[in-house]
Amino acid sequence: MRNVVFFSGYPALMSTTPIADLALVSDRHSAGLIGRDGSAEWLCFPRFDGPSVFARLLDDDAGHWAIRPVVPYETTRRYLPQTMVLETTFRTGSGTVVLTDALLAGPDDGGHRLGVGVPHLLARRVSGLGGEVPMEIEYRPRPEYGLVYPILSVVEGGVTARGGVDRLVLTTPVPLCIGDCSGYGVFTVREGETRHFAMQCSTPEETPARVWDQAELAARLDGTIVAWQSWSGLHQAYDGPWRDLVHHSGRVLQALSFQPSGAIVAAATTSLPEWAGGERNWDYRYTWVRDASLTMGALWVAACPDEASEFFAFLTTAAPSLHKDRALQIMFGVRGEHDLSERTLPHLRGWRGSRPVRVGNGAWNQRQIDVYGELLDAAVRLEQQIGDIDDDVRRFLVACADTAAGRWREKDQGIWEIRGEPRDFLYSKLMCWVALDRGIALAGLLRARGRVESWRRTRAEIRDTLLREGWNDRVGAFTQAFGSEELDASALMVPITGFLPAGDSRVLATIDAVADRLTDDHGLVYRYRTGDGIDGLAGEEGAFLLCSFWLAQALAMSGQVGRAGEAFERAAAYANDVGLLSEEVDPGSGELLGNFPQAFSHIGLVNAAWAIDEAERTARAGGAAGAGGA
Numbered sequence: 001m002r003n004v005v006f007f008s009g010y011p012a013l014m015s016t017t018p019i020a021d022l023a024l025v026s027d028r029h030s031a032g033l034i035g036r037d038g039s040a041e042w043l044c045f046p047r048f049d050g051p052s053v054f055a056r057l058l059d060d061d062a063g064h065w066a067i068r069p070v071v072p073y074e075t076t077r078r079y080l081p082q083t084m085v086l087e088t089t090f091r092t093g094s095g096t097v098v099l100t101d102a103l104l105a106g107p108d109d110g111g112h113r114l115g116v117g118v119p120h121l122l123a124r125r126v127s128g129l130g131g132e133v134p135m136e137i138e139y140r141p142r143p144e145y146g147l148v149y150p151i152l153s154v155v156e157g158g159v160t161a162r163g164g165v166d167r168l169v170l171t172t173p174v175p176l177c178i179g180d181c182s183g184y185g186v187f188t189v190r191e192g193e194t195r196h197f198a199m200q201c202s203t204p205e206e207t208p209a210r211v212w213d214q215a216e217l218a219a220r221l222d223g224t225i226v227a228w229q230s231w232s233g234l235h236q237a238y239d240g241p242w243r244d245l246v247h248h249s250g251r252v253l254q255a256l257s258f259q260p261s262g263a264i265v266a267a268a269t270t271s272l273p274e275w276a277g278g279e280r281n282w283d284y285r286y287t288w289v290r291d292a293s294l295t296m297g298a299l300w301v302a303a304c305p306d307e308a309s310e311f312f313a314f315l316t317t318a319a320p321s322l323h324k325d326r327a328l329q330i331m332f333g334v335r336g337e338h339d340l341s342e343r344t345l346p347h348l349r350g351w352r353g354s355r356p357v358r359v360g361n362g363a364w365n366q367r368q369i370d371v372y373g374e375l376l377d378a379a380v381r382l383e384q385q386i387g388d389i390d391d392d393v394r395r396f397l398v399a400c401a402d403t404a405a406g407r408w409r410e411k412d413q414g415i416w417e418i419r420g421e422p423r424d425f426l427y428s429k430l431m432c433w434v435a436l437d438r439g440i441a442l443a444g445l446l447r448a449r450g451r452v453e454s455w456r457r458t459r460a461e462i463r464d465t466l467l468r469e470g471w472n473d474r475v476g477a478f479t480q481a482f483g484s485e486e487l488d489a490s491a492l493m494v495p496i497t498g499f500l501p502a503g504d505s506r507v508l509a510t511i512d513a514v515a516d517r518l519t520d521d522h523g524l525v526y527r528y529r530t531g532d533g534i535d536g537l538a539g540e541e542g543a544f545l546l547c548s549f550w551l552a553q554a555l556a557m558s559g560q561v562g563r564a565g566e567a568f569e570r571a572a573a574y575a576n577d578v579g580l581l582s583e584e585v586d587p588g589s590g591e592l593l594g595n596f597p598q599a600f601s602h603i604g605l606v607n608a609a610w611a612i613d614e615a616e617r618t619a620r621a622g623g624a625a626g627a628g629g630a
Contacts, residue, residue: 028115063142095131115259250302373431
């Protein structure tokens, strides 16, 4: 772990907190991000996509809650074993103190019940390990993305906040001075002493938030630790390379899942940019159909089939709306909401001046024909678990295959949700092939054997077109779109989906082209080159961690295990001190960029590790067979 020296005091301008300084806490309803300096920089209640209470991550005036020493200190952090409960240790010249942070679990949340009946409460425990440390607490709630400056009132054992829709109650054993819609207090922690702080949020229809007593908070925080450990103990059996990273990524995916529905959000944040100061700032607190098949594989390895089944059940509940004039929607809210209309928040200055800050995501009504393949590929991965699907889901999956067969020639916005003109993207056509290939494999389960011959004919037509139009002799690789000479990392899905064997000469050439010509100086992979406004947006973006793990996975599948391991290590090295990955990496500074933590990056890590493990097993088996034959 890295040691970093901090001093008390905050900047007065836009947010400058490094993304790598953040750590996630979650109760499977909401997510908070805690800085290395003990400040809650981001917290949304009562669910991931709810309005923020703390959003200093996007503007210094948008709210935070800090507990930290008032003297210079060094800090180290970790998650408690097998949990998403954060422990930050502050070491000062006079003593050492530990801050433990968690969004509390429910009263009976062991195993599969993790996230049931949560109190929507951020708990913070301060414990003295040695000597004595002067501490401060600074509390600045700013509901609704910093628009509301609530009236704070001192009550016995805490502080209430009035303003906005929700009720906020701070539990504090330290008296606070109230002024300017903020609270401030100082206290000293000595060896052996412990104090518990908490902030609870309640909506008008819920039991009102309240002040909690110290013993109750202590018991519930301990119970949250046990609940996470219980879930990990039941679910995490992977024992291959990078075991700890894979298990931790599984917990991150669980932390990004919405317990009531099984949805998994793409990230915990909105508008952390793909390039500092740029306009590529999106809201990722929703769930994408595109993530389905890749997520299924990752959950199977790093969690268990139950979580994968929950996510698939959510998608097949939220998605079915295949009217003849409407395409399948590509993304949904965590309860299955369809309208995710995008708006900007002009009062927020953005992370390092990256504007606009957006809420909602305008891509929700884009046409993207790859999504049919994502759903059917997910269904194949879960075939044994979904054997008892009802007739509605069966008809929906058949309709997905039929729609892919009918629409595969259409132009769309592609996997990267280009905001320019629709094109014939390779990946989109590839996933239509996947839809029909998986539909054929599932024909018995779907009671669709009568469609198989038609699906086979269209599958062959798509295959011939992809091999003819998707391959570019001048480039020596599969390219981004028909007629294009641009490389795109999504071409690595050609072997990953099974469209061509990983040892095919065209696949090997594409892998080498991506590795040689679509990487930064550190060997990380770009999605595509953003110059000349190719995607309809101005500015640059960082290297994409998911694509870097795709390269490792494709290399492993092609038998290049050594190169695969090197590619994996290059990407995994960008995890922060508590093992979290963002979406992208600045190619110059190596700094994390994009929304955080990014589910896709952790999904890519798990799937790449699994592929390398499988390749190593195959190589060992081949060596053993050769030795036996000799």
